[in-house]
Amino acid sequence: MREHGTTGYPRNAWYALAASDEIAGEPFGTRALDTPVVLFRVPGPDGGVVALRDRDAHRPYPLSLGHVDGDTIVSGYSGFAYDRTGACVRVPSQEQVPYGARVPSYPVREEGGLVWVWLGEPSLAARRPPVATxxxxxxxxxxxxxxxxxxxxxxxxxxxxxxxxxxxxxxxxxxxxxxxxxxxxxxxxxxxxxxxxxxxxxxxxxxxxxxxxxxxxxxxxxxxxxxxxxxxxxxxxxxxxxxxxxxxxxxxxxxxxxxxxxxxxxxxxxxxxxxxxxxxxxxxxxxxxxxxxxxxxxxxxxxxxxxxxxxxxxxxxxxxxxxxxxxxxxxxxxxxxxxxxx
CATH class of the missing domain: 3.90.380.10 (Naphthalene 1,2-dioxygenase Alpha Subunit; Chain A, domain 1)
Structure with missing residues (x-):
């Protein structure tokens, strides 16, 4: 039987993008499923991890080269600040945030000391939790x-x-x-x-x-x-x-x-x-x-x-x-x- 190759992989699945102890106070840039992703941990009792597309909405500059400010990540080029949903909440050059300014956000779960991210259809993530380890x-x-x-x-x-x-x-x-x-x-x-x-x-x-x-x-x-x-x-x-x-x-x-x-x-x-x-x-x-x-x-x-x-x-x-x-x-x-x- 001839086994034909494939260049595909499922997107509607949880993938481990990092170990939990790798995500601390600084942005963590990585790539998965041919997509740039930045991870960062927000302060507070839960210390939850946030996953956003690693690209400033203003210009093609990685957010992972910026810094974390409270529960937001700030671009090192434009100064745009994004919350955990990916919405831009602050622009340093003006009072009003441009309508619709945001970057994609991705569901995140921590399991077994690993950070699992869902890069597929977001609505499916809650119905398919990561496998327990x-x-x-x-x-x-x-x-x-x-x-x-x-x-x-x-x-x-x-x-x-x-x-x-x-x-x-x-x-x-x-x-x-x-x-x-x-x-x-x-x-x-x-x-x-x-x-x-x-x-x-x-x-x-x-x-x-x-x-x-x-x-x-x-x-x-x-x-x-x-x-x-x-x-x-x-x-x-x-x-x-x-x-x-x-x-x-x-x-x-x-x-x-x-x-x-x-x-x-x-x-x-x-x-x-x-x-x-x-x-x-x-x-x-x-x-x-x-x-x-x-x-x-x-x-x-x-x-x-x-x-x-x-x-x-x-x-x-x-x-x-x-x-x-x-x-x-x-x-x-x-x-x-x-x-x-x-």
Whole structure:
């Protein structure tokens, strides 16, 4: 089957534009869905985040190069001040504000320590809240992560998250040893907009790095379980369980959260988090962080190479295997969402 490429992505969805702790007293300029956006936090008990189009209504100058004044943002060129709705409320050169002077504003929610922004049809945002990710802020989970841009279409990132059998090839060090064998059948569950899948792996040793930080036996074999979920166009949540018996401390779980935001047709912002329910403390995090960061950087390089091949030679023939079942379902959902938006 010929798999045709697409340059689209759904706009009617929540996308993570920043981590919550990145938005403080200064304007934060960014870009998503080929749209310039400025984020800023207003003072007060709620400390809510505001998202506006990052372009002064007076002249083509970024608002992110201005400053925050109370609950308004002030252009560094014209001095126009805009409130949280995007309405211009003050012009320094005259008493009257020009009729209709405003910039677009966008719905914002904070969830899981991330700032989610809806750049599509505003009226739909309230009916489709961001997916909850309580483990990212739950103190019973240890979480670390990072973010960067990948010079590749967001679809290539979705394809990668949907199939972990590549891990054993890309980075044998981080890979659970069981991934080197033949994969059991993937069980996939679908809704109109989500894909959930899981797979039970036979008993095998855990990775050496996991045994080291958790104090478990590096040679003992344990059943293992993989779960993954495409929860929204901007969010993946996966987990890997090593099923230790209660006498040895109970199951050890790693949860992987991937917030992906198309910057444009060739760039994707990737905010990633790794959470665990074992080996608490900074010492274990210091061991794990470089291992996962190295792996995700290798994946980024691979996806950027894929994008270069596509740009040069176009989309060709994809030979799919059983492990691609979830990825193919995600592609169908994304194509339908883009088509529905017309």
């Amino acid at each position: 309580p483990w990212l802020t739950d103190l019973s989970w240890e979480t670390f992560g990072g973010q960067w841009e990948t010079a590749a279409h967001v679809r290539l990132l979705h394809d990668n998250f949907a199939d972990i059998t590549h891990v054993a090839v890309v980075d044998p060090v981080i890979s659970p040893p069981v991934l080197a064998g033949v994969a059991p059948a993937l069980e996939v569950e679908l809704t109109e907009t989500t894909v959930h899948f899981h797979r039970d792996w036979p008993a095998a040793p855990m990775p050496e790095w996991q045994a080291k930080v958790s104090g478990a036996s590096p040679s003992a074999s344990y059943p293992q379980r993989e779960e993954g979920a495409f929860l929204a166009p901007g969010l993946w949540a996966d987990r890997w369980d090593v099923l230790l018996p209660d006498a040895e401390g109970g199951p050890q779980t790693l949860r992987f959260t991937h917030a992906v935001t198309p910057v444009d047709d060739r760039r994707t912002r990737h905010l990633w988090r790794v959470s665990r329910n074992f080996a608490p403390g900074a010492a274990a995090t210091d061991v794990l962080r470089p291992i996962f960061e190295s792996y995700y950087l290798k994946v980024r390089e691979i996806l950027e190479t894929m994008q270069q091949v596509i740009d040069r030679d176009g989309y060709g023939e994809d030979v799919n295997v059983a492990a691609d079942l979830a990825a193919l379902q995600v592609r169908k959902i994304l194509r339908r969402l883009v088509a529905d938006e017309g």
